[in-house]
Amino acid sequence: MADMPSTARPRSNAARILTIVGFVFAVLALLLSPIIFGVLGVIAGIVGAVLGDKPLGWYAAAASVIAAILGVVVFAALMNN
Numbered sequence: 020m021a022d023m024p025s026t027a028r029p030r031s032n033a034a035r036i037l038t039i040v041g042f043v044f045a046v047l048a049l050l051l052s053p054i055i056f057g058v059l060g061v062i063a064g065i066v067g068a069v070l071g072d073k074p075l076g077w078y079a080a081a082a083s084v085i086a087a088i089l090g091v092v093v094f095a096a097l098m099n100n
Contacts, residue, residue, distance in 0.1 A: 034070035037063045041079030049086040053094065057087025 044060030060083025068076025 029071055031071055034067045034072035034076065037067035037070065038072045038075045038079050041067055041076065041083060045079065045082040045086040048083055049090045049093075053087040053090030057083050057090070059083075060086070 041060045041064035044056045044063060048054075048056035048060055061080045064076050064078070064080030064083055066076075067079060070076075
């Protein structure tokens with residue numbers, strides 16, 4: 020069989036580190052500042068996915084969006100009490 024060239028990038032250490040940072044920012048978005056850390060988590064997750072950590076990078080970006088939304092909802096509920 021002939022070797023087929025792959026269009027996917029191989030995963031690098033930088034991609035995995037950015038994915039982990041994306042998950043950490045998701046937790047920080049839930050606990051501290053949803054807008055700032057949510058945006059940073061989405062950016063880190065997307066860059067991690069583009070650099071080759073495909074499934075986890077996209078999961079980190081999605082987790083950051085969800086955590087930012089939940090953080091805003093929790094903050095609004097606490098302010099209305």
